[in-house]
Amino acid sequence: MKSHWQFAQRHPFVSNAMLMAFSVVFTIVVIDLTAFYLLGLRRVGYGPERFFQYSSLLGWEHIPNSEGTWYAYKDGTRTHVRINSFGLPDSERNVEPDRPRIALIGDSTTEFWEVDEEFRGQYVLQNALEDRAEVLNFGLRGAGTDQVYIRMRQQVIHFSPDIVIYTFCINDIGNNMVEDSKPYYALDPDSDQGISLRGYPIRREIPQEDSRLLGLLQHSFVLRKLKHFVIGITPHLRTNQPLEDHFELRPFKRIYDAEDEKRMEVLRRIVGALAGYARGQGIRLLLVEGLYRPALDSEMRQQVVGAYGDQFDFDKVSANLASLSAEFGIEFLSLPRLARNRALDAKMLMHREDTMHLNREGVKFYADAVAERISKLGWLNEAAVSYAGAGR
Structure with a gap:
């Protein structure tokens, strides 16, 4: 005790700093214990480890029959997630259809997953179509167009869809370039389709444990609130990273370099393969361009231009998708263009922390637009006639 007193006298600054640090930690512990046990202000929910597992086919997949609360946003958004026995993010389904089917x-x-179960796309679209078709959800978090195509051929086809809706997300272009954790397609002039599958089967790596600091941030009420105060509860544009590494913004560059052209050519080839496969199976394919908030929100566009300069064309991706859809004879629906034509506010359609995921109003906008296009094309009538003719 005497030595501690002598140390404090000799090094008052260090001693005071240690006392302050102890006081801060003690205060955080007391507040966290009170918040956790007395007030119930705890982090309720699970991350990806609850719902995803290794897959030699795709790199990762949903865990069949897993269930729990999905927690991914700072504002406390929590939704219930249920994976069915087939590993689909959907309610339980039969393999054999009893009416026309949309995948x-x-x-x-x-x-x-950003909205409650009853407001998810498959159910809202099915209601918009007045239950004339059963709508199944084959979405897979983090998947690129390459994995979507593989899943179409290896899994979706066994559920006998009459119509397939591929919702393109802007980061699909970058995800197609990922080679170390999933199968991918590389340009191959010797292949009939101009691409060949690489990196398959996937080797399972030993998962790394989350850091203790991350666990502390997730479970500490005080540190979570401090983090939210510093970062804010707003959509994250990540404008602090180089444009070349920005999966979402890079495709909107007005002038493409060689790497950008390569990425677009890989996307073009995969979509062409997907279209050809669907056509060969007698399946109607609709390519839907998902929303990207900076393409609609003038405030966010100003942030982008402020960070990277005026080098963007936020209709370029829509134009590219329209072009390749026309090339391969598939139907195309651009939600960004539709939203702009209707003068819709992106803030009303998207989760407030997100640049790509929809809220309830956004899901309804998506479902109504898809239902309107399908009805206009007469695809459900065709499917119903085919269904009846097959005696199903």
């Missing part, structure tokens, strides 16, 4: 394919923007 939704894509990434997390097709999972619709």
